[in-house]
Amino acid sequence: MSSSTGTGPTVLPRSFMPHEPTTPAEYWDKYKPFKGEGIQPAPQADRFDWTQYPGHGPGAEALGRPRRVLELGSAEGKEAAYLAHAGVDVTAVDFSAVQVERARSFWRDTPGLSFVHGEACDYLASGTTTYDAIYSVWGAVWFTDPEELFPPISKRLAPGGVFAFSQAEPVAGSCGPQQMCGKWLEGRERELTVLRWQYAPEMWADVLKRHGFTEIDAHILAAPAPEDLGTLMVRACVPH
Numbered sequence: 001m002s003s004s005t006g007t008g009p010t011v012l013p014r015s016f017m018p019h020e021p022t023t024p025a026e027y028w029d030k031y032k033p034f035k036g037e038g039i040q041p042a043p044q045a046d047r048f049d050w051t052q053y054p055g056h057g058p059g060a061e062a063l064g065r066p067r068r069v070l071e072l073g074s075a076e077g078k079e080a081a082y083l084a085h086a087g088v089d090v091t092a093v094d095f096s097a098v099q100v101e102r103a104r105s106f107w108r109d110t111p112g113l114s115f116v117h118g119e120a121c122d123y124l125a126s127g128t129t130t131y132d133a134i135y136s137v138w139g140a141v142w143f144t145d146p147e148e149l150f151p152p153i154s155k156r157l158a159p160g161g162v163f164a165f166s167q168a169e170p171v172a173g174s175c176g177p178q179q180m181c182g183k184w185l186e187g188r189e190r191e192l193t194v195l196r197w198q199y200a201p202e203m204w205a206d207v208l209k210r211h212g213f214t215e216i217d218a219h220i221l222a223a224p225a226p227e228d229l230g231t232l233m234v235r236a237c238v239p240h
Contacts, residue, residue, distance in 0.1 A: 020192075023192070030098075040102070042076075042081075042106035042107065043076055043078045043106070044078070045078050045079075045081040045082045045085060045107075046082070047059060047082065048060035048079050048082045048083070049078075049079070049137070050062065050137055050166040050221075050231065050233060051166065051221060051223075051231040052138070052168075052229075052231065053223060053224055053228075056221075056223070056224050057221050057231065057233070058233070060079075060082065060083060060086070062162075062164050062233075062235055063083075063132075063133040063135060063162050063164060064132070064133065064162050066088060066131070066132030066133040066161075066162070067088065067089060067132055068088070068089045068090075068091075068129075068130075068131050068132050069083060069088055069089070069090050069091075069131055069132060069133045069134065069135065070090075070091050070092075070093070070131045070133075070134045070135075070156070071090065071091070071092040071093065071134075071135055071136065071137075071139070072093055072120045072134065072135070072136040072139055072140035072141060072144075073093070073094055073095070073120065073136050073137075073138075073139020073140030073141070073142075073143070074092035074093065074094045074099070074103060074115065074139065075094060075096075075099050075103070075139065076099070076102060076103055076106065077092055077103035077106060077107055077113075077115060079135075079137050080092040080103075080107075080113060080115075081106070081107045081110055081113060084107070084110050084111065084112045084113035085110065087112070088112065089112045090112060090113050090114070091114050091116060091129075091131075092113070092114070092115050092116065093115075093116045093117075093118050093120060093123045093140070094115070094116075094117065094118075094139075094140075095117075095118070095119050095120070095140070096117075097117050100115045100116070100117040103115045120140040120141075120144055120149060121144065121148050121149055121152060124149075124152035124153060124155075124156055125152050127156075129156070130156055130157060130158040130161070131156055131157060131158065131161060132157075132158050132161050132162070133157075133161060133162040133163070133164065134153050134156065134157060134161070134162075134163050134164075135162075135163070135164045135165060136164075136165040136166075136167075137165070137166055138166060138167050138168070139165070141165040141167065141197075142165075142167040142168075142196045142197065143194065143195065143196050143197070144197070145177070145197065146197060146207050146211075147207075150207065150208065150211040150213075151211060154211060154212055154213065154238050157237075157238045158238075159238065159239065159240045160237060160238065160239070160240040161237065161238050162235065162236075162237055163208075163213065163235070163236050163237070163238070164234065164235040164236075165234050166231050166232060166233050166234070167196075167198075167231070167232050168229055168231065168232065169220050169229050169230035169231060169232055170198040170199060170200060170232060171198065174198045175198065175199060175200075175203070176197060176198070176199070177195040177196070177197055178195065178196055178197070178198050179193055179194070179195060201218035201219050201220060201232065201234070202218070204218045204232070204234050205218045205234075208234070208236045212238065212239070213236035213237065213238060214236065214237055214238070214239055215235075215236060215237040216234075216235070216236040217233075217234070217235045217236070218232070218233070218234045218235075219232075219233055220232055220233070221233050
């Protein structure tokens with residue numbers, strides 16, 4: 001069942017904090033702020049999108065036919081809700097308490113869907129439940145050291161389980177942790193640092209192989225328009 005209860009709309013004042021974020025968690029509290037009037041409506045959950053271009057590229061079939069899945073970095077929870085509507089048991093973890101509260105308010109009446117506030121590595125290390133698939137859509141895998149994240153992921157996957165993630169096409173010449181730029185992250189007076197890990201597809205494949213994953217497919221999916229940024233798509237399995 002959903003991890004939130006009640007029937008009324010949830011008010012999320014923290015997502016409109018007047019001060020600048022000073023920690024990575026507060027930075028993600030401000031992700032995709034609602035700029036409309038009244039209560040924010042839930043996003044459409046009629047398709048599983050791996051890319052930033054709705055309807056482009058593969059969908060949930062990349063995960064196989066799982067019965068239980070874990071999402072790392074779920075934000076608004078659209079993909080998690082899509083899977084739950086299809087009968088999958090979904091646990092979705094996010095680093096931001098604001099994002100978790102918002103997702104719970106969107107999908108409170110969705111059976112089989114639970115949103116958890118936590119850091120990805122901590123959550124993976126804290127339990128023993130195994131999953132048929134673990135995935136991340138422009139989420140925690142992008143912003144977590146794979147040397148710390150991949151070992152607990154492999155331990156929490158059932159034999160033959162799928163690990164899949166997507167993120168922006170890496171910038172040519174970039175390798176490893178890269179400091180993000182943008183609002184609140186630039187200028188000498190800023191103390192907030194948010195890192196994201198970027199590798200070419202073949203380097204992601206090497207890292208996954210070193211951590212025991214098999215059946216690895218890592219590639220760049222071109223954008224619908226040639227001048228736009230593509231999407232890194234990665235899928236691997238743990239041995240049966």
